[in-house]
Amino acid sequence: MNKVVDMDKSAVNPAIMGNPEKKIGQQTLIFPSRPVIASTATIAGPKEGEGKLGNRIDRLLEDNLDGQSSWEKTESSMLEWALREAAGKAGGLSTVEVILAGDLLNQLMATHFGIRNLGLPFLGLYGACSTFSMGLLLAGIIVDGGFANKVAIGVSSHHNTAERQYRFPTELGVQRPPVAQWTVTGAGAVVLAKTGEGPAITCATIGKIIDMGETDPNAMGPAMAPAAADTIAQHLLDTGRDPKYYDLIATGDLGTVGKTLLIAFLKDKGVDISHNYEDCGCMIYHKEQDVHAGASGCACSALVFCAEFYRLMRAKAMKRLLLVATGSLHSPTSYQQKETIPCIAHAISIEI
Amino acid sequence: MALFETAKKNRYQEQFEQVKPKPPLLKNLVWAFVVGGLICVIGQMIQDAILKVGLGKKEAAAMTSVVMVFLGALLTGLGIYDDIGKRAGAGSIVPITGFANSIVSPAMEFKREGFILGVGAKMFVVAGPVIAYGMVAAFFVGLIYWLRH
Numbered sequence: 001m002n003k004v005v006d007m008d009k010s011a012v013n014p015a016i017m018g019n020p021e022k023k024i025g026q027q028t029l030i031f032p033s034r035p036v037i038a039s040t041a042t043i044a045g046p047k048e049g050e051g052k053l054g055n056r057i058d059r060l061l062e063d064n065l066d067g068q069s070s071w072e073k074t075e076s077s078m079l080e081w082a083l084r085e086a087a088g089k090a091g092g093l094s095t096v097e098v099i100l101a102g103d104l105l106n107q108l109m110a111t112h113f114g115i116r117n118l119g120l121p122f123l124g125l126y127g128a129c130s131t132f133s134m135g136l137l138l139a140g141i142i143v144d145g146g147f148a149n150k151v152a153i154g155v156s157s158h159h160n161t162a163e164r165q166y167r168f169p170t171e172l173g174v175q176r177p178p179v180a181q182w183t184v185t186g187a188g189a190v191v192l193a194k195t196g197e198g199p200a201i202t203c204a205t206i207g208k209i210i211d212m213g214e215t216d217p218n219a220m221g222p223a224m225a226p227a228a229a230d231t232i233a234q235h236l237l238d239t240g241r242d243p244k245y246y247d248l249i250a251t252g253d254l255g256t257v258g259k260t261l262l263i264a265f266l267k268d269k270g271v272d273i274s275h276n277y278e279d280c281g282c283m284i285y286h287k288e289q290d291v292h293a294g295a296s297g298c299a300c301s302a303l304v305f306c307a308e309f310y311r312l313m314r315a316k317a318m319k320r321l322l323l324v325a326t327g328s329l330h331s332p333t334s335y336q337q338k339e340t341i342p343c344i345a346h347a348i349s350i351e352i
Numbered sequence: 353m354a355l356f357e358t359a360k361k362n363r364y365q366e367q368f369e370q371v372k373p374k375p376p377l378l379k380n381l382v383w384a385f386v387v388g389g390l391i392c393v394i395g396q397m398i399q400d401a402i403l404k405v406g407l408g409k410k411e412a413a414a415m416t417s418v419v420m421v422f423l424g425a426l427l428t429g430l431g432i433y434d435d436i437g438k439r440a441g442a443g444s445i446v447p448i449t450g451f452a453n454s455i456v457s458p459a460m461e462f463k464r465e466g467f468i469l470g471v472g473a474k475m476f477v478v479a480g481p482v483i484a485y486g487m488v489a490a491f492f493v494g495l496i497y498w499l500r501h
Contacts, residue, residue, distance in 0.1 A: 070464045169461035171428050172478060173437020173444050173453050175380070178373035213361035214368070222368045260371050265364075293373070 022144070025238025027205050027231075034200035035143040037350070038150075038193040040306035041085035043078045045159070045185030048303065051285040056307040057186070058085060064160055064185055072109055075158040075187070079103065079114035082189035083154040090150070090191040096120055097148040100138055102131035103156045103298055104183075105165060110156050120152075129224075129253050130207070130327030131155045132188065132302040133346040137204040139192040140348075149194040156187035157297030166217065166332055180218040181255045182291035184284055188302025190310075198352070199313040199321075205235040205347040209329065213340045217330055220341070221258025221281065221293060224326040227343035228254060229265040231324055235347045236271060243273045247318045250309065251345070252301035252325035253281035255294035280304035280325075301325040313352050321350045384443030387436060391447045395420050417448055424452030429460065454478040 022030050042057045049060035059081065061074070068074040079101060087093040099118065102125035103110040115122050127134040135153035142148050162183040163170050192201065210230050214223035228251045236243060243249060254262055259279040266273055283304050284295035305323055312318040326345040334341075399416040407415060424447075427433040433453045437444045444450050455475055462474035476483065 164461055168478070169457040171431060171434045171453070171457035171460055173428075173434045173440075173450065173457075175375075175438060175441040178375055212364045214365075219368070219372075222372075226364060257368075257371055257373065261368060264367060264371075 024203070025234070027208070027234050028203055028238035029137070029141065029206070030203040031140045031144040031201055033144045033194065034202060035140050035192050035194060036196045036198045036200050037310065038091075038191045038196045038198055039086050039089035040188065040190045040310045041082045041089065042188050042303050042307045043082050043085075043186055044299070044303060047159070047182075047289065048184060048186055048284060051289060052283055053303060053307050056311065057303065058307075061185070064158070071158055071160040071164075072105065073113070075103065075105070075110035075156050075161050075185075076114035078158070078185075078187040079110060079154050079156040079189075080117065082156070082187040083114075083118065083152055086154070086189035086191050087152055090193060090196075093118065093120070096150050096152045096191065098123065098139075098142060098151045099154065100125055100135040100151060101154040101156075102126050102135065104128060104162050110158070110161065111154075114154075114156070127325075127344060127346070128327030128329050129157075129296060129298050129300060130325045130344050130346055131298045132305070133204075133252070133323055133325035133348045134327075136190070136192070136201060136323075136348045137206065137346050140201045140204055143192055143194050151192045152189060153192065154187060154189035155298040155302045157183055157185070157299040159183045159185045159297075162297060176292060177218050178292050179216075179222065179255075179257050181221060181253065181281060181293050181296035182285065183297040184295045184299040184303060186297075186299035186303050188299055188306040190302075190306060199310065199350050200352065201348060202351045203239065203349045205231055205238060207231040207234075207345040207347070209342045209344050211340050211342045215335075215338065215340050217328075217335050217341065219257070220296060220328040221253065221255035222261050223258075223341040224252075224328050224343040224345065225254055225258040225261040225265055228252075228258075228262055228324050228326050228345040229269065231345040231347050232266065232273065232322070233269050233271055235322065235349075239349075243271060243276065246276060246320045246322045246349075248309070248320075249273050249277045249322045250301075250304070250324065251277075251279045251281075252323075252327075253294070253296040254279045254326060255281045255296065257293050258326075283308065309350075313350065316352065319352055323348045323350060380441055383439045384441050386443070387440035388443030388447060391420075391444065391449055394423075395447070420448045421452040424449030425456045428453045428456040433457075451479060451482070454482070 043059045044057045066074045099122045101111045108124045132155045139151040210227040212226045280301045281294035285291045324347045330341040402412040402415050459471045459475045462470035
């Protein structure tokens, strides 16, 4: 009888079984077939258009409503447009086999209504602002596993839909604290293909939920920084890489305060990333745009990757990127019930 | 282990406090004082004008509130009040115009969910607690007044 129990244990314990062939270390998956990011597409609001990436975004809206009857509908239409555009650049929508998409709203409202007219197999994802790297990671598994040749990943966020769900009515005259970040209005989409030209996803580290006891939902960057630190440290440990292996390590939306904290936090762990590290949340808006600690939202890391990093990688100006999108997994209810903020980060290694 | 976790969290919170950007206190105070003061000056001017027309003191005070609430609501509808509030903070929240803003802004925001479940139900999400606890406080003040007279 005892023997049977032992056998069961050995079947689930990797320490006895050895790692599965596509996993290294504790949390990192490798994609030996190197799925290729075949295309990207970006769309954003007017404020983002006036920001640092303004002239690199495929399509800019004239206002936050873009002729729709609600902000939620605008967000859905942005996501639909980005997915159609990215698929169009990579051989057409009909060649896409699976769509992975997500946003910040309850029941993934923006995503579900944006996808409903596309008529393609779809899986909805929620990882708050980490959804973009979560989508890339899962798409990598699907393509590398041989389950599909072409997967589209899309994420969206909208300043006004996020404000009214998570915070206050947009016309309420309140003062935002300096640590607060501004939710990006926009959507980004990529197509991951089995073959083709372009930057490839080589490995990915699945993050753990880290909660360092932060309760202020205005301080999401500082709440998420330890989660990003944990995933980055684990990725380097699993792969045996030095931070210098990468031309750039980019977190999703830690903002200026979270960025400072992450560098310090990793230094404490003996990892120095200060020379090749940037945060996507610090790359969207100019300082004069008065957004306080930077940008946030699902579209933050997606816009910066699709509009900037992807271009640099195609031009071979950047060869190795570790993209670590970060998510703050609280809800308005959890905040009202005085819960602390659980956070997560997933790392994707993209190389050309 | 739990103790170690708590220590780790506390240490992180300390680190955060050190780098946390502080609000520009003096600038905010000046803005709040000037804007809050201006709103009160406008209110006083309106009251004086109403008194001149010949209304009694009690009626003029009520009329002034009505006009100020109207102005707050109008500026909210025009999308100006939130810009004032961003700079003035409590200077534009505390006066009665801020109260109007706290009711009109959710009413505008939730119009897309319809007039019953949207505007009607959500109108008081911000001002609701003020009204509820204001009434409780008024009850107790009234009770004390009644007992003393």
